[in-house]
Amino acid sequence: MADMTFRDVGKSFGRTEVLRDVNLDVADGEFVVLVGPSGCGKSTLLRMIAGLEPISTGEFRIGGQLMNDVRPRDRDIAMVFQSYALYPHMSVERNMGFPMEIAKAPKAEREGPVRGAAETLGLTKLLDRLPRALSGGQRQRVAMGRAIVRDPVAFLFDEPLSNLDAALRVEMRLEIARLRKRLGTTTVYVTHDQVEAMTMADRIVVMEGGLIQQVGTPMELYDRPANAFVAGFIGSPKMNLLDGTPAEGGLRIGSAVWPAPPGTTTLGIRPEHLSLEPTGLPPLEAELTVIERLGSDTNLFCEVPGIGTVLARVPGNVDLSAGAPLSLSPRPDRLHPFDAQGVRTGG
Ligand SMILES: Nc1ncnc2c1ncn2[C@@H]1O[C@H](COP(=O)(O)OP(=O)(O)OP(=O)(O)O)[C@@H](O)[C@H]1O
Ligand SMILES: [Mg+2]
Structure with missing residues (x-):
């Protein structure tokens, strides 16, 4: 053995x-x-x-x-x-x-x-x-x-x-x-x-x-990454780790409030789990800054006021160009909550 x-x-x-x-x-x-x-x-x-x-x-x-x-x-x-x-x-x-x-x-x-x-x-x-x-x-x-x-x-x-x-x-x-x-x-x-x-x-x-x-x-x-380090390390492109402020009903991130367990200061969402279609959660309002067409997928690098760069990855090709306003909706079951020490708080 x-x-x-x-x-x-x-x-x-x-x-x-x-x-x-x-x-x-x-x-x-x-x-x-x-x-x-x-x-x-x-x-x-x-x-x-x-x-x-x-x-x-x-x-x-x-x-x-x-x-x-x-x-x-x-x-x-x-x-x-x-x-x-x-x-x-x-x-x-x-x-x-x-x-x-x-x-x-x-x-x-x-x-x-x-x-x-x-x-x-x-x-x-x-x-x-x-x-x-x-x-x-x-x-x-x-x-x-x-x-x-x-x-x-x-x-x-x-x-x-x-x-x-x-x-x-x-x-x-x-x-x-x-x-x-x-x-x-x-x-x-x-x-x-x-x-x-x-x-x-x-x-x-x-x-x-x-x-x-x-x-x-x-x-x-x-x-289910146990902490923010693993969340950012496993997966390509990297998971977006978005710092927010506590709000009624969860965590405020830019224009949206997303559900989060108590103690959460950061919500992670993988680029492939952000959608241009509604998902049932309020979208992040963002501006498209860079678009990368890979053929099979398209990377949308966006600027979110007060948050910084957020990457969304959508299947296939999309008819968009830099400067376009975008609404990025997270898949509800794909949010990863972490506390200030980076430890997972639930989900
Ligand atoms: N013989 C040595 N004497 C002193 N420090 C060492 C020695 N060998 C490795 N280290 C240190 O130990 C740490 C771990 O080194 P190691 O080579 O295991 O890293 P690694 O994870 O394999 O990195 P990489 O991905 O760059 O190969 C490093 O900080 C390195 O500088
Ligand atoms: Mg090595």
Whole structure:
């Protein structure tokens, strides 16, 4: 079993605390995605799982076994980095078999797993090439192949696709999804890409400033962010977070009063949940300032007096131009209320 548990795990570099109170359970076979702003401690957490970085406080277990003092090579975990870290003078075949070579497996024993991984990743015809004669996507596949060959108890990925162009990223994302279905290996995956996080994760862990902010399925985080940070972080384009003033019946935002539990100071509404049609709640009166036509959708950047910029996203194309007055109505079941500390107050 390769379930992982973190109990009150913390990490300091000298006097600088970079992770604290990490409490997390990853189930056997689960695919967990870590997201958060740069410097929040994602790579550090991965490195602690791999054993490349000592754990300062707390307990980390794999399959119930305490790992704090277990050496990296005895943890049986494969890590794939953003920089593919291939050996430039070794062929694809040797790069992929290298972990087994280090483990002193004879060549005959290495061949099967390497061929199998190459087959899975579409690298069979490239086995004799050197890394410099490969495209970025092919190099990334070799790095993944090297991880698979070991048949590890868990995979760790640190932004593995961020060096690829958009089309290749989509391709590799599907590749990883297929692999994952086939292998069913416990995986912790770090990314900055919203789409990767939303589509690949069983659960997403949102981190900020060394703390876990929320853990949940992609839809739990999208539908019910626990605080304003998660609300703003999950979802693209970002949720509008509108500060209001208490009023009879809820919170006053610009020209409208929207329902809100007591203590609410901010209402969040995602761009896709603002409508140009009436929704039953009073609309925000706004002026269209910038229009972005994406084909499938249109982004309407609006100016709301006393509030600032509000983004609405409507399906298809709309016949509007900058300067037009707009009435933006929120879907009533899609308002997210937060207090002055950013904590969700209900809904
Ligand atoms: N060896 C180290 N010594 C001191 N501080 C470090 C060390 N490694 C990382 N840090 C600090 O720990 C914090 C977390 O770094 P980490 O690399 O885990 O962030 P990250 O979430 O992976 O960021 P990014 O998205 O930019 O990769 C940062 O503030 C970083 O400066
Ligand atoms: Mg990092």
